[in-house]
Amino acid sequence: MNCRILSSLYIRANGEIVCDCDAGKGISLGKVFSTDEWSISDIFDNEKYQHIRKSFSMGIPPWKDICINCGLFNSGELFVDNLKNKQIKNIQIETSLKCNLSCGGCRLGINQRPLPHLMNLKIYERLLKSCVESGFKVENIEFCGNGEPLSHPNFSEFVRLAHSIIPEAKQTLVTNGNWDYNKSLKDQYLDVIYVSCDGLYQSSYEKYRVNGSVSQALKFMADVKSSKKPKLPIVIWKYILFDYNDSDEELISAQKKAVEIAVDKLMFVFTHTPHESKRYNIENSQEIPLVSPIVSNFSMEKLTRITQVGKPLNSNDSRNIESSNEISRKTYCVIDDVHISDNNFITIQGWAMEKEGQSIKSISIYCDDQFIGKASFGLREDVLRAYPELKNDTSGFILNHKLSKPLNSPTKIILQLMTNEGITENFSVKYLFG
Ligand SMILES: C[S@@+](CC[C@H](N)C(=O)[O-])C[C@H]1O[C@@H](n2cnc3c(N)ncnc32)[C@H](O)[C@@H]1O
Incomplete structure (x- = not known):
């Protein structure tokens, strides 16, 4: 509380x-x-x-x-x-x-x-x-x-x-x-x-x-x-x-x-x-x-009052997310917050961009393999301040989605990032709710 x-x-x-x-x-x-x-x-x-x-x-x-x-x-x-x-x-x-x-x-x-x-x-x-x-x-x-x-x-x-x-x-x-x-x-x-x-x-x-x-x-x-x-x-x-x-x-x-x-x-x-x-x-x-x-x-x-905050299963740090392609990774992706609010809405937010700083073309989000929706993008001046060389202040992403049924705990959240060249990278992290 x-x-x-x-x-x-x-x-x-x-x-x-x-x-x-x-x-x-x-x-x-x-x-x-x-x-x-x-x-x-x-x-x-x-x-x-x-x-x-x-x-x-x-x-x-x-x-x-x-x-x-x-x-x-x-x-x-x-x-x-x-x-x-x-x-x-x-x-x-x-x-x-x-x-x-x-x-x-x-x-x-x-x-x-x-x-x-x-x-x-x-x-x-x-x-x-x-x-x-x-x-x-x-x-x-x-x-x-x-x-x-x-x-x-x-x-x-x-x-x-x-x-x-x-x-x-x-x-x-x-x-x-x-x-x-x-x-x-x-x-x-x-x-x-x-x-x-x-x-x-x-x-x-x-x-x-x-x-x-x-x-x-x-x-x-x-x-x-x-x-x-x-x-x-x-x-x-x-x-x-x-x-x-x-x-x-x-x-x-x-x-x-x-x-x-x-x-x-x-x-x-x-x-x-x-x-x-x-x-x-x-x-x-x-x-x-x-x-x-x-x-x-x-x-x-x-x-949108928060009723449950998701906690990463294996780490306190949700930055520690697994990429499908760790070595030749083309993108950065960080989840800052996953929570569920009063009316059973899940919010997933963070930031993502290509390695050279270009904005990501799209992010599709899945919970336990069920497609939830596409994230929208927005301002993140704090990311620009932390990585000024990447020159990107619009790397923020957010998805709000009404859940039709409660999530499992843990739930595997998968972010599928599509680069401007059409390359797809998956990031996943398991979250506990409760
Ligand atoms: C009460 S206003 C006062 C500040 C300033 N005069 C203005 O109009 O933005 C403060 C905030 O309340 C928000 N606000 C005003 N009426 C609202 C309403 N009916 N529903 C939601 N937000 C409202 C405004 O958008 C603004 O962000």
Whole structure:
């Protein structure tokens, strides 16, 4: 049993630290203050955090009725306390509760939240400095919450401070894109920008993104990718599938537009909120008409809570997979994660590429010799960072598939890789589930 609360921090605009951004967002775990004495270590040792640790180590959900309704609660995952190992995977910062749009998801109730609605830069600075003083390694700082991060008048200062206090942390922004990119960022650089743009046509887009302009959101993405800055962020167009923006025509035209404005990824998102798409969902995601390889899918966590994590039978390291052709191997292939979620979906993900760095043509996946499906490809900047000489940042692969019956334990998972020259290589590894 696990969730990400002992790997991450979620800070609201008023400095309150809450139990992440889903069902637990009403539970306060502490507050950040700007005084020099304030320390993140004191927060992580407080009664609430001790209660979370104790509960998980006993296999009990920390907040019984809340955790079972939380999309981030994974009953089948092993308990890991990353904070004890001085690692914070993500600090999520709600720079501003204000917004220029009025979307259904945020509209209800946010203005009743306690003031201030703009985060004070002093408490943010204290938070980052305290993480460093207490010896935490921070992997990512994500500007996202309720409201709109770029509506903070000093947004670029948040980015600058993070670069100066924790330069090694990646910085990610989630925005509605109804802004001028250059004015918002000034001379600052972000690593990844998600732009929430749910539709290609104004008439469908504005049904959820009330007061928004789709052409402005598209221009924002195009401006990021055509900027003259020395390093360009990865841009991910996040497109939630509703029943008013899911026609095949609009989905295909959106893909063409994404290629035209040079975004790195177009992510179709399955939601469970009102007006969710009835045509496409997690169960028939492979039927979405595709005209571009930059498309990927993502499901809201509530639809994919992990119930079982696969463990390699012979090794703790799933990199140690057997190739059918070890000596003259033409490809690399690594499985990072195999898990099964609530609704009997298996997810298999990792990365693969040809030995000289070219992308693999296709990956067919089998479980105990039963064909499960073909993986889709996506971004893996971490692989590019580890092997820069191979010059490939799109070696990621993922397959989500609904199982018709439970898997055996162990199950032999076979990945059949096809190179661009038509050579086939098989990789297999046995996984235990339970
Ligand atoms: C609440 S928004 C706030 C940040 C920013 N203003 C924006 O629009 O992206 C944060 C995230 O929630 C996601 N979101 C909003 N409404 C949603 C819905 N009905 N279903 C799934 N995700 C949703 C957005 O795509 C975005 O990634």
